[in-house]
Amino acid sequence: MELDPRIPGGPLEEKWIRYRKTVKLISPANKRNFTVVVVGTGLAGASVAAALAELGYNVLAFCYQDSSRRAHSIAAQGGINAAKNYQNDGDSVFRLFSETVIGGDFRSREANVYRLAELSGVIIDQCVAQGVPFAREYSGYLANRSFGGSLVSRTFYCRGQTGQQLLLGAYSALCRQIGLGRVKLFPRTEMLDLVVAGGRARGIVTRDLVTGSIAAHAADAVLLATGGYANIFFLSTNAKGCNATAIWRAYRRGAGFANPCFVQVHPTCIPQSGEYQSKLTLMSESLRNDGRIWVPKRKGDTREPSEIPENERDYFLERMYASYGNLAPRDMASRAVKRVCDMGYGVGPSGRGVYLDLTEAVARLGGDLLRERYGNLFEIYERITGRDPLKAPMRIYPAPHYTMGGLWVDYGLQSTIPGLFVLGEANFSDHGANRLGASALLQGLADGYFIVPYTLGEYFAGTVLDGVSPAGRPFVDAQKEVQERVARLVAVQGRRTVDSFHRKLGALLWEHCGISRSEAGLRTAIEEIRALRREFWEDVRVPGKTTEFNQELEKAGRVADYLELAELMCRDALAREESCGCHFREEFQTSDGEPFKDDGRFCHVAVWEYMGDDREPVRHAEPLTFETVKPEDRAQYASQGYTRSRRK
Amino acid sequence: MRLTLYIWRQKSTTDKGRFVKYEVENASPEMSFLEMLDMLNRQLIERGGEPVAFEHDCREGICGCCGMVINGIANGPAGGTTVCQLYMRHFKDGAVLYIEPWRSRAFPVIKDLVVDRSALDRIMQAGGFISVRTGSAPEAHTILVSKETAELAMDAAECTGCGACVAACPNGAAMLFVAAKISHLGLLPQGQPERDRRAQAMVRQMDREGFGGCSNHRECEAVCPKRISIRFIARANRDFLRASLFYSKSASGKAGATGKTKRCFEK
Amino acid sequence: MHWIAEFYRSTPGKKFVMAVTGVVLFAYVLLHMVGNLQIHLGPEELRGYVRLRYAAPGLLWTVRFVLLVAATLHVIAAVQLTVRNRGSRPVRYAVRRYREADYASRTMIFTGVAIAAFGVYHLLHMTFGSVHPEFIRSDVYHNVTSGLHVPPVSLLYVAASAVLGLHLYHGLWSVFQTLGLSSPIYDSWRRAFATVFSLVVTLGFGSVPLAVLLRTL
Numbered sequence A: 001m002e003l004d005p006r007i008p009g010g011p012l013e014e015k016w017i018r019y020r021k022t023v024k025l026i027s028p029a030n031k032r033n034f035t036v037v038v039v040g041t042g043l044a045g046a047s048v049a050a051a052l053a054e055l056g057y058n059v060l061a062f063c064y065q066d067s068s069r070r071a072h073s074i075a076a077q078g079g080i081n082a083a084k085n086y087q088n089d090g091d092s093v094f095r096l097f098s099e100t101v102i103g104g105d106f107r108s109r110e111a112n113v114y115r116l117a118e119l120s121g122v123i124i125d126q127c128v129a130q131g132v133p134f135a136r137e138y139s140g141y142l143a144n145r146s147f148g149g150s151l152v153s154r155t156f157y158c159r160g161q162t163g164q165q166l167l168l169g170a171y172s173a174l175c176r177q178i179g180l181g182r183v184k185l186f187p188r189t190e191m192l193d194l195v196v197a198g199g200r201a202r203g204i205v206t207r208d209l210v211t212g213s214i215a216a217h218a219a220d221a222v223l224l225a226t227g228g229y230a231n232i233f234f235l236s237t238n239a240k241g242c243n244a245t246a247i248w249r250a251y252r253r254g255a256g257f258a259n260p261c262f263v264q265v266h267p268t269c270i271p272q273s274g275e276y277q278s279k280l281t282l283m284s285e286s287l288r289n290d291g292r293i294w295v296p297k298r299k300g301d302t303r304e305p306s307e308i309p310e311n312e313r314d315y316f317l318e319r320m321y322a323s324y325g326n327l328a329p330r331d332m333a334s335r336a337v338k339r340v341c342d343m344g345y346g347v348g349p350s351g352r353g354v355y356l357d358l359t360e361a362v363a364r365l366g367g368d369l370l371r372e373r374y375g376n377l378f379e380i381y382e383r384i385t386g387r388d389p390l391k392a393p394m395r396i397y398p399a400p401h402y403t404m405g406g407l408w409v410d411y412g413l414q415s416t417i418p419g420l421f422v423l424g425e426a427n428f429s430d431h432g433a434n435r436l437g438a439s440a441l442l443q444g445l446a447d448g449y450f451i452v453p454y455t456l457g458e459y460f461a462g463t464v465l466d467g468v469s470p471a472g473r474p475f476v477d478a479q480k481e482v483q484e485r486v487a488r489l490v491a492v493q494g495r496r497t498v499d500s501f502h503r504k505l506g507a508l509l510w511e512h513c514g515i516s517r518s519e520a521g522l523r524t525a526i527e528e529i530r531a532l533r534r535e536f537w538e539d540v541r542v543p544g545k546t547t548e549f550n551q552e553l554e555k556a557g558r559v560a561d562y563l564e565l566a567e568l569m570c571r572d573a574l575a576r577e578e579s580c581g582c583h584f585r586e587e588f589q590t591s592d593g594e595p596f597k598d599d600g601r602f603c604h605v606a607v608w609e610y611m612g613d614d615r616e617p618v619r620h621a622e623p624l625t626f627e628t629v630k631p632e633d634r635a636q637y638a639s640q641g642y643t644r645s646r647r648k
Numbered sequence B: 001m002r003l004t005l006y007i008w009r010q011k012s013t014t015d016k017g018r019f020v021k022y023e024v025e026n027a028s029p030e031m032s033f034l035e036m037l038d039m040l041n042r043q044l045i046e047r048g049g050e051p052v053a054f055e056h057d058c059r060e061g062i063c064g065c066c067g068m069v070i071n072g073i074a075n076g077p078a079g080g081t082t083v084c085q086l087y088m089r090h091f092k093d094g095a096v097l098y099i100e101p102w103r104s105r106a107f108p109v110i111k112d113l114v115v116d117r118s119a120l121d122r123i124m125q126a127g128g129f130i131s132v133r134t135g136s137a138p139e140a141h142t143i144l145v146s147k148e149t150a151e152l153a154m155d156a157a158e159c160t161g162c163g164a165c166v167a168a169c170p171n172g173a174a175m176l177f178v179a180a181k182i183s184h185l186g187l188l189p190q191g192q193p194e195r196d197r198r199a200q201a202m203v204r205q206m207d208r209e210g211f212g213g214c215s216n217h218r219e220c221e222a223v224c225p226k227r228i229s230i231r232f233i234a235r236a237n238r239d240f241l242r243a244s245l246f247y248s249k250s251a252s253g254k255a256g257a258t259g260k261t262k263r264c265f266e267k
Numbered sequence C: 001m002h003w004i005a006e007f008y009r010s011t012p013g014k015k016f017v018m019a020v021t022g023v024v025l026f027a028y029v030l031l032h033m034v035g036n037l038q039i040h041l042g043p044e045e046l047r048g049y050v051r052l053r054y055a056a057p058g059l060l061w062t063v064r065f066v067l068l069v070a071a072t073l074h075v076i077a078a079v080q081l082t083v084r085n086r087g088s089r090p091v092r093y094a095v096r097r098y099r100e101a102d103y104a105s106r107t108m109i110f111t112g113v114a115i116a117a118f119g120v121y122h123l124l125h126m127t128f129g130s131v132h133p134e135f136i137r138s139d140v141y142h143n144v145t146s147g148l149h150v151p152p153v154s155l156l157y158v159a160a161s162a163v164l165g166l167h168l169y170h171g172l173w174s175v176f177q178t179l180g181l182s183s184p185i186y187d188s189w190r191r192a193f194a195t196v197f198s199l200v201v202t203l204g205f206g207s208v209p210l211a212v213l214l215r216t217l
């Protein structure tokens, strides 16, 4: 597998400018002769579909929801970063770039990250022009908030619904193009395979989720913007339908899969309340600014928190990380919480939870001020748990949240299959081993509005594409394979529900490939995942037919792919013999429990190549070089951030 | 908790549909309504039956996928919430619940509790946007928006397109949805140039889709998970009225061109 | 299509017509009520009012014409909208609970039809006299007192006043929404406005037949 990142030459600040200057173009009249398939209508998909249609391409857009507006980007709460320096607090493109590289623990590609930071400004301009109602100052200027991992205030937001508003902006641009007839939208349509013809991505095979009919769509390029796969854990902050199917099928067709084990776990989610629970809900991290985290000192203490006296409480984050305290970075906090719960100190009915206590802040600041600050979070918490966070401490627990891993792409966001571009969370994004808060939205829009519209043109201009027809060989074959696979799922007629397998898989991964990983654990996990996969194909029960609206069948297909991806995640975690960012290997820590990073051996992107079902995948590496920011001590950086938050 | 459920089962759009009775034992008050249905579905599948189809995705009240009418109220008795964020503690042990899909001519049933809401998307496609080309936007700070206006626009922009307003409206009107969209864009300075055109196009499409008209029953506001105010309906009416009376009747700057000809040019 | 036709074709357009005509009808009803209340003052005062009324036939016929047009448009739009609204939900809910929609808002078409029916009867009764056994043209006082002397007729008038009140209870609140006249400054007064005026109309009209019935005139 050839891994040429194709980074343009020149100094970092000029790479993208140069690229755009020299990029080959397609004449306006010629653009309408190109058909592009866009799978996914989240921030990345909707923005690219709209931008390409505006340029004149024929676009076919797909999503599994009933409306393109419901992609999971809608759920992002916090905000979007942009280096506008509206606060005059020293922000710059360079600072956003360097913070992202450092935040990602030096496992991302410098040139890509720089471009991301560079484009952040115009993205805000674009969104404002579309009518995104960002928060404003009384003067009418845009307001900013600060976010974890950053020393400046650069996060633009729309209350707690930033993702929703940005997506609605992109969706409205898409709607306009649909109305003009330049985009044809296929909602409730799931991509189940990629078609590669003549070594190039030339189309997809889909299932119409209403009628069950399986069809092939031919195109000149295929763009995947299908989001992340944290839902593999079953209990995650992702939507129920989030899946890896599109990228997994592309992987099986030859696309390299980069860093599959990089999963970000978010420390402050509402804990599971029982076995029936279907997902976990995020509580913004900002609560840690005013809350103290603790557990009872006695194991299995069932007293009400208010009855536990001060000296019987263990403020474990403050104890373990004297310098960070309750504001320890996401990965450290998550690990600590899991550890105390595993040791039996956890609170709540499941024992999987710790207190996030605001009582001190209530005394200090008063309930009204806190309500003003966190009102909507309190509302969500109260609705879900029935408890008022101002009266009794909240309970929180970490949950899988975001996947930095994804399909490998070069500077132009093209995968190892020519003609297959990957955008948004679906690619092995610009976030390295850990993502900064408020940068995923930025990446999705940068990829969609401003990068692929250029790089796709370059691909078309430099390529001679033969005509293909959905009636041709590779299409018909792929279609048949999909048909057989779908039929096989229904034919098993076993005894267990799809969800039962998904839950089991999630628990396995959480245990062994979650917050902390060990060689023994990962090896066990791989064995168990294989066993589970066999069991799935023998004992799953998918009721109903393939030719009708069948939600169990949809789930089954996704879980079947997750069962394969899970193994690759474990393999990747096993092969990465170091601790970096979100990836914590128990064997690789310093004596005081800090992660041990091995830049000598692992300063690279791990890229996996599929070799067939009966053969082991092959691990390739794209070396990473850092010319501008040097791998320095992340902890030192984080403590700077801590001082800042302390004074606030 | 024990519950008796009468759930609307309908195999497909053309099927007639009927209520089927289910008994649910050991539901927990901490469950969400959808988790209770998950549990029912699991039992149905394990017993060889067909699970109840219902739509859902984010399960945190933002995507707008989920929705059903529970005992005659869209999204159930709690108010101001979606069914994925409706918890069983709002129901009494032993409750008898009738569960029905959104019912509207514009929302044909696809299966059981799943309906086709693409009519709302078509309304958006008719005019729910600001026509700005990617890359042609001016620097963000050249457009100032007062805080009050931005907040008000945001109040309207929060609409999730869930369709609960249509389901609850005695007339099956989509007016709250359309009004939220018209108001969101119409309030902002960026939305002014297309304001009249947008109001007309969206209302026209709304009518084409077969929704009812608004008689100001206020049911929509009472069930809207985002608590969108019917004040926006008044606003949208005003915009539509203004557009109908003045839009494109404005005289052309050229001598001899009357308002009427201008109108023809527009077509 | 001409813009007026196009406007009228839309649901908000029809509703706008209803609102404007509703206001016209309401204005007339209010004037009429004030006129009627003079009956309480006695035959002489009322005659003065009636003379005034017929003093300028041009004005009278203009008013009548406007009224007729308004009523016609109001009824046509009402029927069209109601048919459309009912049709928008072919399969009804098995269980239906309302949280905000009140009795008045849900029965607009029924109260409206009732008012129309009463109106026809009322014209035949008080204006043309065809159903009035003791009708004397242009002796309004006589027509009213003798006409309402019969208890069933009198009760019918009381009932009509109540139904009109119910119609206006929703209508006078709703009309602001329809015309786009909503503002945080006065929105909180709209409910009170509608309540007060619907009561005034009910009591104002109702007091006449009641008074006749109770022989206090």
Ligand SMILES: Cc1cc2nc3c(=O)[nH]c(=O)nc-3n(C[C@H](O)[C@H](O)[C@H](O)COP(=O)(O)OP(=O)(O)OC[C@H]3O[C@@H](n4cnc5c(N)ncnc54)[C@H](O)[C@@H]3O)c2cc1C
Pocket: A039, A040, A041, A042, A043, A044, A045, A062, A063, A064, A065, A068, A070, A071, A072, A073, A074, A075, A076, A077, A078, A079, A080, A162, A163, A189, A190, A191, A192, A225, A226, A227, A228, A237, A238, A239, A243, A245, A246, A282, A401, A402, A423, A424, A425, A426, A437, A438, A439, A440, A441, A442, A444
């Ligand atoms: C709760 C939560 C809060 C977050 N908060 C923030 C935040 O504050 N700031 C921030 O920057 N980031 C945040 N993130 C991360 C961010 O929201 C996502 O990474 C980002 O929105 C992903 O966008 P996307 O366009 O790549 O994919 P998505 O928005 O997930 O879109 C995926 C699209 O692909 C389609 N699709 C998927 N599979 C298929 C298939 N097989 N066939 C057809 N279509 C398919 C779906 O229908 C959908 O349209 C948050 C994430 C979560 C879960």
Ligand code: HEM
Pocket: B213, B214, B215, B216, C015, C018, C019, C020, C021, C022, C023, C025, C026, C029, C074, C075, C078, C079, C081, C082, C108, C109, C111, C112, C113, C115, C116, C167, C168, C170, C171, C172, C174, C175, C176, C178, C179
């Ligand atoms: C004196 C007579 C009448 C008066 C003063 C009157 C007044 C009003 C007013 C003010 C409204 C509110 C309009 C709005 O919401 O914008 C209204 C609505 C309505 N009226 Fe009347 N009306 C009268 C007679 C009638 C008649 C005769 C009918 C029917 C046959 C009728 C049927 C309706 C209906 C159905 C509505 C509600 C329309 C809707 O909201 O969709 N009305 N009326």
Ligand code: HEM
Pocket: C029, C032, C036, C050, C053, C064, C067, C115, C119, C122, C123, C126, C127, C140, C143, C144, C157, C158, C160, C161, C164, C205, C206, C208, C209
């Ligand atoms: C309840 C008490 C009422 C009394 C005593 C009453 C009395 C009368 C009388 C005496 C006339 C004839 C006037 C004339 O010919 O000069 C009249 C006309 C009329 N009334 Fe009433 N009325 C009452 C209620 C109503 C109501 C509730 C309405 C409306 C909904 C109404 C609508 C009319 C109309 C439209 C006319 C015809 C006006 C005209 O000829 O120009 N009345 N009324």
Ligand code: SF4
Pocket: B158, B159, B160, B161, B162, B163, B164, B165, B166, B176, B177, B180, B220, B223, B224, B225, B226, B227, B228
């Ligand atoms: S207005 Fe409210 S109820 Fe209607 S679609 Fe929007 S969010 Fe849903």
Ligand code: F3S
Pocket: B168, B169, B170, B171, B172, B173, B174, B175, B176, B213, B214, B215, B216, B217, B218, B219, B220, B221, B230, B233
């Ligand atoms: S309930 Fe219906 S009638 Fe109007 S105010 Fe709401 S749309």
Ligand code: FES
Pocket: B055, B056, B057, B058, B059, B060, B061, B062, B063, B064, B065, B066, B067, B082, B083, B084, B085
């Ligand atoms: S599932 Fe997304 S709003 Fe309920």
